[in-house]
Amino acid sequence: MSALDFYAHVAVCGEVRGVGLGAGPEAWEAALGATCLDVPGGGLLRRDYGLVEINFSPDQPGRQGQMSCFGFGVKIQRLLYDQSPNTVPSPLSREYGEFAPRVPFKQLQAAILALGRTIELDKHNTSSDMDCYRVSASAARIHVVADPDPYGSGDPDPDGHQRGDVWSVDVW
Template sequence: MSALDFYAQVATSGDVLGAGIGTNPGGWEAAVGPDFLDVPGGGLPRRDYGLVEINFSPDQQGLQGQMSCFGFGVKPQRLLYDLSSSTVPLPLSRKYGEFAPRLPFEELRAAILSLGHTVELEETSRDMHRYRVSESVARIDVVLDPDPYGSAPPIRTDIR
């Protein structure tokens, strides 16, 4: 498996190694590992794994003190600036191998199409396009500048 497989899997399934929307912090830790930074903020904590960032809110079932994921994002643009081993969680690098700092959008689109999904343009701006993956909650933000940081546009996949 490759990093491209990881990005396509997240975009089509809405999970990272089985953890996704509704998963509690312990479930995310079991899937992605113990190396993270918890970032408090306005009652809605965020867990930062480097490549993956998870947002939690109080559990909808009203259980006192319980939290669950209401959204997460995959942030490959972080690899442009930090290729240290802590940026890609160990369980991801073990399963998918090396993660490059760039991923051309057309490669990701082809991988998503090969999994039986479509990628539809949802909105545009002067410097970005946002795509929606069919039968998924995934949104893919693509930087349009052909050379915003170097030689190829990075992608950002936000799962909401």
């Protein structure tokens, strides 16, 4: 299994190591480990594992104090500038090996198509600098760099993101 397999699995199945929408913080910790940054605010909780970021909200009334995931993202863009050992949770590194700092959309698209799904441009969530693609029968959205120089400085970072790089895979 490779990092590309991981990204395709998240996009098709909407889960990370068997955990996805509706799971509580304990389930995510069991899947990704205890090394993370919790950022509470406004009654919500954002749990940041570096590559993976999870959002939790309080459960239904009657289940006081319990939270469940209402969305998460695999933030591939972080790998380009933060290559510290903790950016990729160790359970993912052990299972999928090395995570490259750049993922071309064409490669991810081919991996998803090989799993029997289709991908289409989501025109409602596409902007001038970021394309958004929807995966069939999935809650996943794939964000892809459309303009590596969105502010028009004329000097995009040659080591930075390039047109066609996957920015993130988000599940909501």
